[in-house]
Amino acid sequence: MHxxxxxxxxxxxxxxxxxxxxxxxxxxxFSNPESVSPATRARVLTAAQSLGYQPNVIARSLITxxxxxxxxxMANLTDPYYPxxxxxxxxxxxxxxxxxxxxxxxxxxxxxxxLASLLQYQVxxxxxxxxxxxxxxxxxxxxxxxxxxxxxxYVPGVRISAVSCDNVxxxxxxxxxxxxxxxxxxxxxxxxxxxxxxxxxxxGFVETWxxxxxxxxxxxxxxxxxxxxxxxxxxxIARRKRRPxxxxxxxxxxxxxxxxxxxxxxxxxxxxxxxxxxDDVPLASWPSFNLTTVxxxxxxxxxxxxxxxxxxxxxxxxxxxxxxxxGTLVQRGTTRAR
Amino acid sequence: MHxxxxxxxxxxxxxxxxxxxxxxxxxxxFSNPESVSPATRARVLTAAQSLGYQPNVIARSLITxxxxxxxxxMANLTDPYYPxxxxxxxxxxxxxxxxxxxxxxxxxxxxxxxLASLLQYQVxxxxxxxxxxxxxxxxxxxxxxxxxxxxxxYVPGVRISAVSCDNVxxxxxxxxxxxxxxxxxxxxxxxxxxxxxxxxxxxGFVETWxxxxxxxxxxxxxxxxxxxxxxxxxxxIARRKRRPxxxxxxxxxxxxxxxxxxxxxxxxxxxxxxxxxxDDVPLASWPSFNLTTVxxxxxxxxxxxxxxxxxxxxxxxxxxxxxxxxGTLVQRGTTRAR
DNA sequence: TTCCGTTCTGCATACGTATGCAAAACTGTT
DNA sequence: AACAGTTTTGCATACGTATGCAGAACGGAA
Numbered sequence: 001m002h003x004x005x006x007x008x009x010x011x012x013x014x015x016x017x018x019x020x021x022x023x024x025x026x027x028x029x030f031s032n033p034e035s036v037s038p039a040t041r042a043r044v045l046t047a048a049q050s051l052g053y054q055p056n057v058i059a060r061s062l063i064t065x066x067x068x069x070x071x072x073x074m075a076n077l078t079d080p081y082y083p084x085x086x087x088x089x090x091x092x093x094x095x096x097x098x099x100x101x102x103x104x105x106x107x108x109x110x111x112x113x114x115l116a117s118l119l120q121y122q123v124x125x126x127x128x129x130x131x132x133x134x135x136x137x138x139x140x141x142x143x144x145x146x147x148x149x150x151x152x153x154y155v156p157g158v159r160i161s162a163v164s165c166d167n168v169x170x171x172x173x174x175x176x177x178x179x180x181x182x183x184x185x186x187x188x189x190x191x192x193x194x195x196x197x198x199x200x201x202x203x204g205f206v207e208t209w210x211x212x213x214x215x216x217x218x219x220x221x222x223x224x225x226x227x228x229x230x231x232x233x234x235x236x237i238a239r240r241k242r243r244p245x246x247x248x249x250x251x252x253x254x255x256x257x258x259x260x261x262x263x264x265x266x267x268x269x270x271x272x273x274x275x276x277x278x279d280d281v282p283l284a285s286w287p288s289f290n291l292t293t294v295x296x297x298x299x300x301x302x303x304x305x306x307x308x309x310x311x312x313x314x315x316x317x318x319x320x321x322x323x324x325x326x327g328t329l330v331q332r333g334t335t336r337a338r
Numbered sequence: 339m340h341x342x343x344x345x346x347x348x349x350x351x352x353x354x355x356x357x358x359x360x361x362x363x364x365x366x367x368f369s370n371p372e373s374v375s376p377a378t379r380a381r382v383l384t385a386a387q388s389l390g391y392q393p394n395v396i397a398r399s400l401i402t403x404x405x406x407x408x409x410x411x412m413a414n415l416t417d418p419y420y421p422x423x424x425x426x427x428x429x430x431x432x433x434x435x436x437x438x439x440x441x442x443x444x445x446x447x448x449x450x451x452x453l454a455s456l457l458q459y460q461v462x463x464x465x466x467x468x469x470x471x472x473x474x475x476x477x478x479x480x481x482x483x484x485x486x487x488x489x490x491x492y493v494p495g496v497r498i499s500a501v502s503c504d505n506v507x508x509x510x511x512x513x514x515x516x517x518x519x520x521x522x523x524x525x526x527x528x529x530x531x532x533x534x535x536x537x538x539x540x541x542g543f544v545e546t547w548x549x550x551x552x553x554x555x556x557x558x559x560x561x562x563x564x565x566x567x568x569x570x571x572x573x574x575i576a577r578r579k580r581r582p583x584x585x586x587x588x589x590x591x592x593x594x595x596x597x598x599x600x601x602x603x604x605x606x607x608x609x610x611x612x613x614x615x616x617d618d619v620p621l622a623s624w625p626s627f628n629l630t631t632v633x634x635x636x637x638x639x640x641x642x643x644x645x646x647x648x649x650x651x652x653x654x655x656x657x658x659x660x661x662x663x664x665g666t667l668v669q670r671g672t673t674r675a676r
Numbered sequence: 677t678t679c680c681g682t683t684c685t686g687c688a689t690a691c692g693t694a695t696g697c698a699a700a701a702c703t704g705t706t
Numbered sequence: 707a708a709c710a711g712t713t714t715t716g717c718a719t720a721c722g723t724a725t726g727c728a729g730a731a732c733g734g735a736a
Contacts, residue, residue, distance in 0.1 A: 397722035
């Protein structure tokens with residue numbers, strides 16, 4: 001029979017009283033089972049079960065100074081790629097016995113306020129997958145010993161842990177693949193201005209074409225990782241006299257917008273022009289799109305992130321580095337084979 | 339002896355010592371500013387600022403018995419509709435000064451284990467947007483006075499708060515709209531078997547056609563809210579001798595799969611056959627799709643949900659009801675006008 | 677000044693659990 | 707039976723904050 005005691009929550013004390021042991025024993029039975037005799041442990045668990053007792057992890061964390069909660073800061077939840085990140089990260093977090101506190105920073109405000117209110121919750125770590133953080137806030141977190149990690153982004157020159165896809169290498173891969181399949185007039189459409197993801201993908205792509213002897217890589221500024229931005233960029237490209245034979249978009253969603261624009265302009269994909277995206281969102285593999293793209297290794301990135309946070313390492317020995325995980329080119333139907 | 343770490347956290351006690359007041363005063367300055375004189379309040383805030391003090395809300399919640407954390411249980415995060423729900427709910431939760439703890443139940447396991455580990459976190463409320471919960475677990479939550487609310491679903495006959503789109507009414511709307519625009523051979527493609535969302539949309543749709551004098555509404559079992567399920571259902575429909583002139587899919591994603599199948603089969607949408615979806619995911623409004631659909635009023639649903647939880651009502655007077663919020667038919671390009 | 681009423685502050689304790697230390701209960705050996 | 711060594715348990719206290727209660731400080735009126 002579960003505790004029907006009007007509203008009163010069942011505490012370890014209650015269980016202790018029932019089976020005639022001390023509160024300490026109840027605590028130990030749950031948080032350090034080895035330290036209690038098998039017989040009492042069994043009695044404790046039975047009694048707890050029938051009373052409906054569950055340890056109060058909030059109270060526990062007051063002592064242990066660990067909440068087992070990891071905060072994820074994420075905006076852009078309507079962008080199809082971010083839910084994938086959130087899903088993967090959260091599952092990895094739960095697999096390690098932790099929980100996820102989700103913070104969506106307000107549109108206008110700075111992320112600092114968000115972060116501050118977040119620290120009040122004594123989270124064990126903060127994973128930032130949107131925007132960045134100010135150096136001021138990095139200082140505050142460091143002072144509080146709260147590890148912070150940037151996911152899918154990094155800030156060059158700032159010593160904050162970060163995990164990101166190896167965007168430069170993937171940019172190179174795409175260039176080499178396009179070159180190898182007979183393309184010679186490449187174009188790159190960038191996404192959000194100033195994002196490292198963006199800059200790195202372009203850098204790898206453009207450089208490689210240079211190395212391959214192709215000097216003229218058309219570069220169009222998209223401005224945002226959106227369908228519309230991709231659409232507009234592709235519209236401009238389609239109108240050019242000396243039209244590129246392949247476009248590398250900084251994200252899948254942009255690529256889809258781009259394809260739509262190209263088709264509107266009477267061009268066939270991939271016969272007239274090849275298109276490559278980035279991220280491999282679920283949409284990309286739908287038959288309607290069948291988009292050639294670069295898959296970010298999210299599971300590996302999530303593992304790397306949690307390893308880097310060293311949650312079980314009480315000595316607090318964390319390495320602050322930026323780790324790059326290689327992506328995979330997924331060849332589908334928007335690039336011609338030869 | 340605890341807390342001998344060099345990175346000692348600043349407590350209210352520390353601030354108190356600095357400006358020569360008691361810990362109580364610090365506490366009051368933050369949690370009940372009215373109860374402290376303006377002069378001391380200012381001194382407290384300044385000192386706190388310079389010391390980097392932030393109240394520990396975990397410790398606070400031990401006393402107040404409120405964590406200000408609301409749990410959201412959600413699977414299917416890769417489905418485009420759920421991130422929208424999560425985004426809207428979380429923003430609404432944050433707007434009310436609460437935070438979101440995100441739980442993704444394991445694929446195989448029952449939701450009960452998830453819920454149990456969740457209760458340990460002393461969340462103020464639980465919003466379930468995936469699966470349902472057993473009556474056993476409903477009882478446990480009730481015993482703990484933790485309000486539970488089903489979002490976007492409800493369990494007929496069980497007294498658990500729920501907020502859902504008025505799927506029956508929307509089904510009717512779609513039927514009336516199609517009828518009014520000259521359609522006479524409707525079809526309905528269902529999604530996940532057993533979901534109330536599904537059954538209600540169909541019920542409203544089919545019943546209305548009956549009332550309008552159309553007895554034969556083709557019904558195809560999709561089986562899941564996926565692109566593939568929609569694709570396969572539409573393939574079957576396209577092959578029929580007496581082909582429907584309109585299809586109402588139980589979700590947008592299914593409709594998109596269906597459109598792709600119809601086009602594969604050489605049919606034009608909407609000239610040869612009209613298509614209506616449900617949810618109005620961001621994709622639906624993309625020019626490539628331009629899907630006629632029913633928009634679920636997520637912001638209103640989120641408000642209704644939080645109101646129903648009566649978080650600020652310490653008397654715990656909550657009404658257990660199922661609230662239906664009406665959706666809106668959004669007419670776009672996949673239905674012919676006349 | 678005295679007195680009363682109000683506002684402000686401090687003291688002490690409580691929230692539910694974890695844990696160092698010492699006492700108690702076993703275990704096996706002589 | 708006595709002992710030492712080991713395991714198991716209980717006591718007391720700590721974690722950081724909120725809050726009832728009583729006392730202090732203050733303001734105004736007589």
